[in-house]
Amino acid sequence: MTAARRASVLTPLVLAGCLYVLMLVHRPGVAGAPGPLFWGLVVALWLASIVALSGLSNLRLKSRPADRLASLAVPILFGAFLFFLWEVIVVGAGVPSVLMPAPSAIARRFAASMPVLRDDFIQTFVKSVLTGYAMGCGAGFVVAILADRVPFLRRGLLPLGNFVSALPVIGIAPIMVMWFGFDWPSKAAVVVVMTFFPMLVNTVAGLTAAGRIERDLMQSYAAGYWTTLLKLRLPVALPFIFNALKINSTLALIGAIVAEFFGTPTVGMGFRISIEVARMSLDMVWAEIALAAIAGSAFYGAVALIERGATFWHPSYRT
Amino acid sequence: MVVPMRASTEPAPRAVAGAPVVDIKGLSLTYEAADGPVYALSNVDLQIAEGEFVSFIGPSGCGKTTLLRVVADLEQPSGGHIRVNGVSPNEARLRRDYGFIFQAPALYPWRTIRRNVELPLEIFGISKAERRERSARQLELVNLKGFENKFPWQLSGGMQQRASIARALSFDPKLLLMDEPFGALDEIVRDHLNEQLLRLWDKTGKTVLFVTHSIPEAVFLSTKIVVMSPRPGRIIDIIDASSLGRMRDLDIRETPEFLQIAHRVREGLRAGHSYDD
Numbered sequence: 073m074t075a076a077r078r079a080s081v082l083t084p085l086v087l088a089g090c091l092y093v094l095m096l097v098h099r100p101g102v103a104g105a106p107g108p109l110f111w112g113l114v115v116a117l118w119l120a121s122i123v124a125l126s127g128l129s130n131l132r133l134k135s136r137p138a139d140r141l142a143s144l145a146v147p148i149l150f151g152a153f154l155f156f157l158w159e160v161i162v163v164g165a166g167v168p169s170v171l172m173p174a175p176s177a178i179a180r181r182f183a184a185s186m187p188v189l190r191d192d193f194i195q196t197f198v199k200s201v202l203t204g205y206a207m208g209c210g211a212g213f214v215v216a217i218l219a220d221r222v223p224f225l226r227r228g229l230l231p232l233g234n235f236v237s238a239l240p241v242i243g244i245a246p247i248m249v250m251w252f253g254f255d256w257p258s259k260a261a262v263v264v265v266m267t268f269f270p271m272l273v274n275t276v277a278g279l280t281a282a283g284r285i286e287r288d289l290m291q292s293y294a295a296g297y298w299t300t301l302l303k304l305r306l307p308v309a310l311p312f313i314f315n316a317l318k319i320n321s322t323l324a325l326i327g328a329i330v331a332e333f334f335g336t337p338t339v340g341m342g343f344r345i346s347i348e349v350a351r352m353s354l355d356m357v358w359a360e361i362a363l364a365a366i367a368g369s370a371f372y373g374a375v376a377l378i379e380r381g382a383t384f385w386h387p388s389y390r391t
Numbered sequence: 392m393v394v395p396m397r398a399s400t401e402p403a404p405r406a407v408a409g410a411p412v413v414d415i416k417g418l419s420l421t422y423e424a425a426d427g428p429v430y431a432l433s434n435v436d437l438q439i440a441e442g443e444f445v446s447f448i449g450p451s452g453c454g455k456t457t458l459l460r461v462v463a464d465l466e467q468p469s470g471g472h473i474r475v476n477g478v479s480p481n482e483a484r485l486r487r488d489y490g491f492i493f494q495a496p497a498l499y500p501w502r503t504i505r506r507n508v509e510l511p512l513e514i515f516g517i518s519k520a521e522r523r524e525r526s527a528r529q530l531e532l533v534n535l536k537g538f539e540n541k542f543p544w545q546l547s548g549g550m551q552q553r554a555s556i557a558r559a560l561s562f563d564p565k566l567l568l569m570d571e572p573f574g575a576l577d578e579i580v581r582d583h584l585n586e587q588l589l590r591l592w593d594k595t596g597k598t599v600l601f602v603t604h605s606i607p608e609a610v611f612l613s614t615k616i617v618v619m620s621p622r623p624g625r626i627i628d629i630i631d632a633s634s635l636g637r638m639r640d641l642d643i644r645e646t647p648e649f650l651q652i653a654h655r656v657r658e659g660l661r662a663g664h665s666y667d668d
Contacts, residue, residue: 285497288465292491293514294484303510307501385500390544 079127083149086121090156093117097163104166114160121153173355181355182362188344189363196341197367199256200328204263209320211264212271213313219272220279221297230276237269245331254335259342262331267320274316278309311386314379321371325364410477412566412598413439413462418471420457420624430623431457432468437617437626441565444592444599446609447617448656449663454624455602455617459568462600463491476565487515489566490559494574496551498543498558504530505539508558515562529557532591549580556588560595567599573608582641585611593637606660607644610635610653618656620663628659 093113096102102110129146133139155175161167162174169177182189215233219226245262252258282305290300332342341360348356380389420432432454439445447455460466461473464480475483483489490511498507508526517525530536533553543551552572559567573581589612592599603609609616610632618628632652635643643649 283497285493285495286499289491289493289497290514291465292463292484292489293511294487295514299514303514304499307499383501385542385544387544 076127076131079124079131082120082124083128086117086124089113089117089120090153093160094156097160103163106164110164114157114164118157121149125150125153170352170354173358177355178358178362182359185356185359189359191339192341192344192360193363193367195256195337195339196259196328196332197325200259200331200340201263201324201371203256204260204328205267205320205324207260208264208267208324209271209317212268212316213275215268216272216275216279217301219276226276230272233269233272236265239265241266241327241330246334248331249335254337256340259328259331259336259340263324263327266323266327270319270323271313271316274312274319275309278312279305281305281312282308310383311379311388314375314383317375318372318379321375322368325368325371329364411438411474412441412443412476413437413600414472414474415458416472418458418461418468418473420454420461420466420468420470422469432461433623433625435471435624435626437629439598439600439615441598442596443614444589444601444612445615445617446601446603446613447619448603448606448609449619449660450604450621452621452624453619453663454621455619456570457624458619459570459600459602463489463568465491483566487511487562488564489568490562490564492552492555492559492567492569492572494571496543496548496555498551498554500543503540503542504535504546504554507543507554508561510558511562517562525561526557529561530554532560532594533557534587547580549576549584552576552584553587556591560591565598567597569599569601571602571604574603581605581608586641588612589639606653606656609656610649611639611641611644616652616656618659618663620660627663628655630655630659 093110096110097106125146128142128149131139131142133142159175162172163176173181215225215229219229241262244265245258248258248261248265252261279301286304286308287300290304295303329342329345332340333346336343341364345357345360348354348360383389415435415437418432418435419430421428421430423429435454435458447458449455457466461468462475462480464484473480476488478486498504499510502510505523505526508529509522512522512525526539527536530539533556535550535553535557538546538550538554543554546554556572573584576584585608592612599612601609601612614631614633614637616628616630616632617626618630619625620627630652635648635652
């Protein structure tokens with residue numbers, strides 16, 4: 073219990089120290105030119121935080137909610153400390169904002185540019201990503217069922233799908249812009265191409281995952297193809313399908329943002345990144361990156377949450 | 392417990408009704424492996440009357456499971472004649488004449504025990520109210536009342552296998568095909584389930600085909616024991632054990648009569664094995 077006690081004493085101390093340093097670093101006399109004492113304090117905080125966090129991560133609490141809270145606290149505190157270091161080093165050492173803006177500057181820019189960010193989010197995420205994701209995953213799923221039902225499709229389509237998935241986004245994005253125009257449909261098309269294949273391959277693999285005995289059981293009931301598919305093979309394939317959905321949730325965002333580099337109306341996350349880099353306003357670029365990170369994580373998290381509910385019976389989730 | 396009239400070598404009264412449930416003549420099954428043909432079954436003859444409990448025993452590779460799967464139309468014979476309930480195994484399967492119980496419970500982990508038992512009923516298009524009623528009855532029969540809403544992985548191996556028996560009974564097939572159903576369970580659980588199975592068989596009057604590699608299990612359960620031998624898979628002895636009566640308890644395993652039958656089974660198995668050496 074000594075580690076736990078150390079953690080419970082050290083954590084508030086480190087937090088208070090961090091806040092103090094944050095206040096200190098933004099003072100006109102300190103920013104850009106702090107003394108060795110300041111850096112000494114930062115290093116001391118760093119070492120103390122290592123001890124505190126390792127103590128916290130070893131903590132075993134009796135009540136379940138408290139234990140969950142403690143296990144959540146570690147990654148949150150760790151992330152917060154990284155941001156603290158970023159802020160203190162960038163502001164303290166006076167790094168030019170073109171090279172690396174401080175988190176506080178990015179946050180200010182984020183807050184000030186809400187309307188722009190909202191429009192970009194709707195354009196890129198809601199229109200391109202979600203549409204392309206739904207169509208790509210849907211098509212991959214349907215083709216997987218077709219390939220399962222019709223053997224010659226399996227032999228013909230899988231290599232073709234493999235070929236299509238090997239096409240680089242950078243290569244196909246301009247072509248999609250030529251085909252589907254400057255607005256979001258061309259970006260959605262890129263997302264469709266990117267998400268189709270992971271879904272196809274995973275679903276095909278999932279459909280073969282049902283065990284021999286389970287199949288024999290369905291056959292002993294004289295169950296037909298569709299009954300067996302619905303009652304046995306699709307449920308067994310669900311973990312595979314969710315795997316594809318999770319992979320695709322991040323792929324889709326990358327595809328849509330990159331595709332916007334090749335022609336777009338004057339809105340969208342990729343458009344904003346490329347244009348603001350050219351204008352040297354890196355804090356706006358970082359604000360877009362932050363938005364993409366938040367949207368991507370939330371998307372992934374939502375899919376993972378649905379997965380937990382839908383495949384609660386899988387050995388990795390059983391309670 | 393034993394009804395005197397049945398304690399003779401005569402078949403149980405239910406068996407009197409006409410044609411055999413399973414009628415096999417000259418059945419063979421050969422398949423091509425990398426190093427030449429494998430004779431899984433060779434010239435098998437067997438008649439099973441209604442209400443019998445028939446065990447198939449033999450070393451691995453003797454074709455006992457294959458024979459059961461041929462009866463279930465999960466495997467196609469390469470020659471000979473087979474009739475199940477007077478029709479071909481395919482027709483019997485299509486009209487859902489039998490319930491198959493596998494080595495593993497094969498319960499679907501995303502379904503509760505109740506919904507697992509209702510699975511065949513769902514496939515056969517039986518109404519929800521009747522499904523509920525039947526699954527409740529079968530779960531009570533296998534002593535799983537109160538576990539309806541559990542998921543399979545929350546139950547012990549023995550309970551899971553009982554649930555799979557309830558599932559096979561739920562649509563009331565005339566024939567039960569059991570492929571080493573208790574093979575993966577420890578001996579205490581197995582003894583208990585054997586007693587329950589015997590009681591179930593007596594109560595329901597089903598015809599049971601039971602594959603095992605345990606001699607005591609075979610003798611304890613069966614009215615007829617089919618001893619098989621490998622390479623080629625064939626029947627080398629059919630032993631009548633109906634003299635032990637229909638209802639038995641575990642103590643019967645100490646009686647001279649039981650031991651005598653067990654001895655004959657062992658002799659048969661040994662005779663089959665000498666082929667190898």
